[in-house]
Amino acid sequence: MTRAADFTLVAALLVAVAASLLLGGPAATPREALAALWSGGPPEVRTIVLGLRLPRLALGIAVGAALALAGAALQALLSNPLADPFLLGISGGGAAAATAAYAALPAAALGLVPAAAMAGAAAATGLVWWMARGPLGTSSTRMILAGVAVNAAASAAILTILSLAPSPRLPGALAVTMGSLASASPSAVAWLAPYVLVPAFVLLLHGRDLGLLATGEESAAALGVEVATVRRRVFLAAAALCGGAVAFAGVIGFVGLVTPHLCRFVWGQSPRRLLPRAAVAGAALMVLGDLVARRLLAPVELPVGVVTALLGVPFFVALLRRSP
Amino acid sequence: MFALLLTCSCTSPPAKGITDQVGETVPPGPVHRLVPLAPDVTELAFALGTGPLVVAVTPAADFPPEVARLPRVPAGDAEAILAARPDLVLATTAGNDLRVIERLRQFGIRVCTMDVTSFARLEDACRLAGDLLGVKGNGERLAKEIARRCERAADRARMMSVRRALYVVWWEPLIVASPGTFHDDLLRHAGLSNLAPSSGGRYPRVDPELLLDPRLQVVVAPDERDLREGYRTLAGSPAGQRLASGALEVIWLPADPASRPGPRLPDALEALVAAREAHP
């Protein structure tokens, strides 16, 4: 049964990949795009397909996988099915920094916005970790509370920045808060890749531990998990995934929350089985969402976060109605 | 029953006065203190010769040079505007918060809101402001002058072939002017056909692939430092390939006249047509 499900998942991703490379504006029709991929066709079409669509696809895969992994890991770590990469305020910090950078930096320096976002995410991570420290070390409840506080502060900061931003910068600053893959480039993907691959490896390494942590920290400790170490590593991995995603794509909701649940419905609870599949599912969802965002009202672009919400919510509702 | 009808008609007196460009009625009356809430309507007030009536301007207003000595009121600060005790406030849909306008009206301030989406409406705005400010003759003269300059520029443009264009407000994310804006009218008068979509509002965010559309031949943008920088960055990336190779012609317009739907808009049109003539 899971074999068939795995196959369907990979097929879905491949369909999404093909669609996002072949479908687009009138400058490159699907047939031309197909020819371009086989190194034929006019050079402008090759530029569009390989220079614009391919990096955007790669970014979508990386961001979707990152968000889904972060969501799955945090849900296990915090024993909370409603945990979301944004719960711990990491993306709030990244988004606030990115928005501020976009509004304030001179135009020549706007390439530094992702770096600012990473710095903001790192700062929020540190802040949440520091706030969550209690007499017994960090605890999940304190983490969630600290995350809520940091998120609230970040939201306030973002709204303030948006109200003070000079009007030419406003659309770009809003793009950060609404999410967009439009700024994809080969260098962006190259920068993001380590922030996805390394944490993904760390999470897979601790897959079993995460399954044990999902029933509580005492149980996990009793079954041999070095809870403090694992908690720190998983938290940092989730923070890196989240920070990377926000830095290059802005705030995109729902993917991190819904994808693990959809996958659990098919593949069960074990994080070891779940994590790789959640990554693939997240990638597919992200790529499809971006395709819809680009094409639905073409050439006007919708914020991709809106589309992922619209795609994710019906699934979620169906899921809730099915389970007891 | 009759009494009821009478009271009804008494509580809502018949509208008297001049209708502005957003459909609101501006009661007539003398104007001794004028506050324009944006650079474009500031320039309009001065072009009509009513500069001496202006008692305060917004921080962004910088033309004509006389505004330098005027006190500033932020366009969003209803209190500050009220404190300036204006007899008439000139507002514009190109940048003013309509809620602030509404608040001013509730306080009994006369507000005239301009909605300039084309040269024709610009001329109407000149006449409208002239009427309200008691300088009907100046208003008519200004409108005629604008019409004359536009017609002459359009004539020159007709000598050249029509090309497809976009008016770019921001490069990254790509934001363009859609049909129905004064930027669009600028393009049309210069013999350029706007490729931007009609959906998505006046200034929609669009897919960067649009810049690689082979139908697109000309891109028009205001010559501001941020936009020059953005252009430089974009030209170095795959999305800006046609810009770098020269397949796509970029025309830079004088920034303020091109961005403000006011009496200097014909300057932008003339510059646009001149640029086209220089590179046929």
Added chain:
Amino acid sequence: MILRATALSGGYGAREVVRGVDLSVAEGECVAVLGPNGAGKSTLLRLLAGILAPSGGEVELRGRPLASWRRREVAREVGFVPQMVNFAFPLTVGETVQQGRAPHLGAWRPPSPRDHAAVGAALARVGLSDRSGASVQRLSGGERQLVLLARALASEPRLLLLDEPTAALDVRHQLEIAGILGELIAEGVGVVLVAHDWNFALRLAHRLVVLHGGRVRASGTPEEVLRPELFREVFGVHADLIPCEGGAPLIALRSVAQDPRSAPRADRPRQP
């Protein structure tokens, strides 16, 4: 001797809950830890399991200090059954019990037939073999407790630590668990049992440790420890020790002590 604690102290943060406790448990021996609420019983159990770090004293597992063991190694020797677990996700019974094999598997190794056999044996022991596909969230309190016990047993430990295993159970499940523990003890597994129910504890315990205010108030065999004065002074109740043939006495609770209003009255229903 599997586990020995010497002058063990510990607590949460600055607060010391357990002070200077000595305790040891050998193979096939059951030690019951009893005491009033807040005496530190659960904390003591966590200190013994190594889940909580002590602030003073030492715990030795198989002659080596507990602190020198890696957690996975400890988990292979010692099984911990908590009082309650929040099952936030709908795991099945089988999946939950399988978690008990984690100490024997690394990060990557998939379960071998040996692991599956251990899980099966644990499920059989608690009588849940036919429920292995059921969702844990749908079980009753008693069945959940059995699942937690099976999970601890799946790692095939030589020492079991149980925190009030019968706290929310009906009498049938209480006796079931007593039976299972009795079998395990007979097979040589050491058991440290924190209990609030004296009669349950006395079914199984070879030795008792009574905690009061974090300190050991009394320690030894039931014969040595059980006195009416103990109940009065530590628990503040009047209790009768009713002898039972061939076993520990039955503890019959009468009334609250040291309170003139609650001296035994004829019209008050007597506790059986």
